[in-house]
Amino acid sequence: MNESYSSAVQSAPQTRQTIGPAPRDLPEVARPGAVDERAQQSQDKLWQSLVSFCIYRLVILLILAGSYWGFHRFQVGGAISLVLAAAVITAYFAVGTAMLVTAQMRMPSKPAMHLTAQVVVDVVGVTLLMHASGGIKSGIGLFLLITLAAAALVSRGRMAFFHAALAALAVLLEQSWQLLYFDGAANDFVPAGLLAATFFVVAGLGYTLAKYASGAEKIAEARGIDLANLAQINELVIRDMQDGFVVVDERGMIRQHNPQSAAMVGGLQNATGLSLASAAPQLAVLLENWRRDQSQAHPHARVFPMMRDVTTQKDYQVRFLAIGDKTPAPTVVFLEDAGRVRAQAQQMKLVALGRLTASIAHEIRNPLSSINHAAELLKEDVGRSEADARLLTIIEQNAHRLDRMVQEVLYLNRRDRAHPEPIDAAAYLEQFVRDFCGNEKIDPRVIAVELGTTRRIVFDRSHLDQIVWNLTRNACRHSQGLAGSVKINVQSAPVNTIAKPNVPDMMWLSVEDDGPGVAVDAMAHLFEPFFTTDSQGTGLGLYIAQELSEVNGARIEYLANERAAPIRGACFRITMNGA
Numbered sequence: 001m002n003e004s005y006s007s008a009v010q011s012a013p014q015t016r017q018t019i020g021p022a023p024r025d026l027p028e029v030a031r032p033g034a035v036d037e038r039a040q041q042s043q044d045k046l047w048q049s050l051v052s053f054c055i056y057r058l059v060i061l062l063i064l065a066g067s068y069w070g071f072h073r074f075q076v077g078g079a080i081s082l083v084l085a086a087a088v089i090t091a092y093f094a095v096g097t098a099m100l101v102t103a104q105m106r107m108p109s110k111p112a113m114h115l116t117a118q119v120v121v122d123v124v125g126v127t128l129l130m131h132a133s134g135g136i137k138s139g140i141g142l143f144l145l146i147t148l149a150a151a152a153l154v155s156r157g158r159m160a161f162f163h164a165a166l167a168a169l170a171v172l173l174e175q176s177w178q179l180l181y182f183d184g185a186a187n188d189f190v191p192a193g194l195l196a197a198t199f200f201v202v203a204g205l206g207y208t209l210a211k212y213a214s215g216a217e218k219i220a221e222a223r224g225i226d227l228a229n230l231a232q233i234n235e236l237v238i239r240d241m242q243d244g245f246v247v248v249d250e251r252g253m254i255r256q257h258n259p260q261s262a263a264m265v266g267g268l269q270n271a272t273g274l275s276l277a278s279a280a281p282q283l284a285v286l287l288e289n290w291r292r293d294q295s296q297a298h299p300h301a302r303v304f305p306m307m308r309d310v311t312t313q314k315d316y317q318v319r320f321l322a323i324g325d326k327t328p329a330p331t332v333v334f335l336e337d338a339g340r341v342r343a344q345a346q347q348m349k350l351v352a353l354g355r356l357t358a359s360i361a362h363e364i365r366n367p368l369s370s371i372n373h374a375a376e377l378l379k380e381d382v383g384r385s386e387a388d389a390r391l392l393t394i395i396e397q398n399a400h401r402l403d404r405m406v407q408e409v410l411y412l413n414r415r416d417r418a419h420p421e422p423i424d425a426a427a428y429l430e431q432f433v434r435d436f437c438g439n440e441k442i443d444p445r446v447i448a449v450e451l452g453t454t455r456r457i458v459f460d461r462s463h464l465d466q467i468v469w470n471l472t473r474n475a476c477r478h479s480q481g482l483a484g485s486v487k488i489n490v491q492s493a494p495v496n497t498i499a500k501p502n503v504p505d506m507m508w509l510s511v512e513d514d515g516p517g518v519a520v521d522a523m524a525h526l527f528e529p530f531f532t533t534d535s536q537g538t539g540l541g542l543y544i545a546q547e548l549s550e551v552n553g554a555r556i557e558y559l560a561n562e563r564a565a566p567i568r569g570a571c572f573r574i575t576m577n578g579a
Contacts, residue, residue: 043111046111046154047106047111050103050114050115050154051100051103051104053115053118053150053151054099054100056150057096057099057118057122060143061089061092061096062093064089064129065089082132084128084131084132085129085132088125088128088132092121092125092129095125099114099117099118102114112155112159115154115155115159116159116162116163118151119147119148119163120166122147123166123170124170126140126141126143126144126170127141127170127171130174131174131178135174135175135178135188135192136171136175136191136192136195141171142195144167145198145199145202147163147167148164148199148202149202150206151163151206152203152205152206152207152209153209153210153213160203160204160207160210161200161207163203164199164200164202165200167196167199168197171195171196171199172189172193175188238258239258241258241260242337243260243335243336243337244257244260244263244264244268244337245257245258245332245333245334245335246261246276246332246333246335247323247331247332247333248276248287248330248331248332248333249330250326250329250330251275252275252277252284252287253273253274253275253276254271254272254273254274254275254276254279255272255330256272257271260335260337261335263314264309264316265280265283265311265312265335266309266311267279267280267281267309267311268280276333282307283318283333286304286307286318286320287333290304290320290331291328291331294327295327295328304317304318306338314337315337315338316335316336316337316338317336318336319333319336320332320333321334361406364406365406368402368403368406369403372399372403375395375396375399379392418460418463418551418552419460420458420459420460420552420553420577421458421460422457422458423457423458423461423464424456425451425453425455425457425490425509426454428457428461429449429451429488429490430449432468432469433447433449436469436472436473440473440476445483445484446476446481446483446485447486447487448484448487448488449487449488449489450487450488450489451490451491452490452491453492453507453578455505455507455579456578457490457507457509457576457577457578457579458576458577459552459576460548460551460552463551463552464552466544466545466548467544467545467548467556468509468511470544470545471545471572472486472488472511473541474541474542474570475511475570478513478515478570479515480514480515482514485513486511486512486513486514487511487513488511489508489509489510490507490509491507491508492507493507493508493575505577505578505579506575506576506577507577508573508575508576509574509576510559510574512569512570512572513569513570513571515569516569517569518558518570526558527542527543527545527546527556531543542572545572549576553577554574554576554577555576556572556575557575558571558572559571559572
């Protein structure tokens with residue numbers, strides 16, 4: 001008995017699983033614990049079916065009772081014994097009411113037992129009504145067909161044939177009783193046998209239909225899981241896609257947008273349900289122009305200029321895609337981050353350029369060393385004229401410049417090899433100033449070191465050397481060359497002003513000078529490769545400093561100098577991890 005219901009209770013497929021944690025708005029089948037929920041839902045459906053079965057029984061009994069007490073000329077039952085028919089209908093109705101109450105209370109706990117009890121009650125009650133109404137000729141036995149069909153659909157198992165066997169035995173025994181103790185004829189066994197056979201046919205049909213329904217339910221649940229997973233994948237793709245999109249209906253109302261669109265256009269923040277004209281007026285104007293071109297069958301697709309949002313200060317490119325053939329049609333507005341596209345293009349260009357320059361640098365280094373060495377040998381010869389000495393100096397300076405450029409190009413290709421370590425700022429800067437002034441032939445009094453903290457810097461030592469060396473050399477080149485013209489300052493970064501909020505272990509290292517500062521039109525290009533305002537520069541110093549800072553989890557930026565007017569100067573600050 002219990003085995004017949006196990007397939008119905010566990011009809012949800014166990015082999016299909018959903019991916020990852022499902023969002024709250026996805027169907028329930030995609031959430032963790034959905035298998036147990038589906039089993040509980042299947043149990044609930046079974047009990048609802050049993051309650052409906054009980055209500056059907058009571059309705060039939062009310063019809064029989066009405067025909068008995070209300071229409072004496074059209075009696076459905078009680079042709080042999082009206083008293084027995086009245087007693088059976090009353091008892092049948094009382095038991096049916098009790099079965100309805102227990103079904104609503106879900107007693108007993110297993111639905112199979114309750115269904116079998118209902119079938120037994122129906123078989124006994126209908127058989128007694130047949131007996132009180134003249135046996136098989138009364139036609140009351142046909143009520144059992146509906147009972148058996150409903151039981152087969154509800155049970156979805158082989159218990160349907162057991163119920164059919166009970167009904168068949170009851171009908172045949174009642175007909176045998178009619179033959180033995182009343183005036184029943186022997187040929188009445190033919191319709192009784194046919195009715196008993198019909199019970200098995202109905203049970204078989206119900207069993208087959210229940211199997212088909214169970215299979216369809218499993219397929220539907222499997223498709224539901226697939227659809228839920230697909231919806232989850234779509235949501236993840238939409239949420240994490242790099243480009244922004246906005247779905248606008250034919251009336252210009254925003255129906256949906258992803259976080260990236262709000263990051264590029266500030267007015268789209270929480271703009272679902274608002275009009276595009278109120279959230280993003282620029283986009284609304286472009287959309288209107290695009291729709292007008294579409295309605296006029298414009299032969300050439302309009303290319304819209306790059307836009308910049310005032311709130312986010314981000315550049316983006318707009319593209320429109322109509323949904324359907326309506327005029328105007330709902331439209332998807334794609335927002336492509338122009339800054340990201342530029343960065344990707346520049347990165348690809350730099351990768352290709354890095355490979356090319358690295359191979360060229362290796363080929364240049366050897367003949368460059370020979371040229372430099374030959375110039376030094378020629379310079380040692382005595383008796384050279386002043387013009388020859390000047391030409392040798394020019395050769396030596398340019399060879400040194402080319403060698404420095406080759407070193408920077410080769411160093412650029414090794415920027416990913418970072419090994420951060422705690423560095424004592426006081427000891428490091430003391431040694432750095434000594435090495436820098438000795439190599440660059442600069443008076444040590446020009447560089448002033450200020451320490452506002454005793455904490456250590458977490459950075460790759462060789463990378464930090466390269467960054468601070470480039471910044472200090474630029475500062476010395478543009479400073480006035482006086483004592484303290486270049487200042488290197490190390491201090492703890494305030495929590496509320498750093499790039500990583502709520503992270504208190506950040507430090508600042510700034511290099512500033514008292515020179516003329518950076519021109520306004522050059523500020524936007526400071527960290528671009530090969531950009532320089534010095535005819536002797538390579539244009540790679542600040543770019544390498546930025547790349548090495550990012551590798552070490554730091555950030556370099558240009559700030560306005562805080563020195564008193566009229567001295568402006570330049571100030572570069574590195575925000576880095578501290579220990």
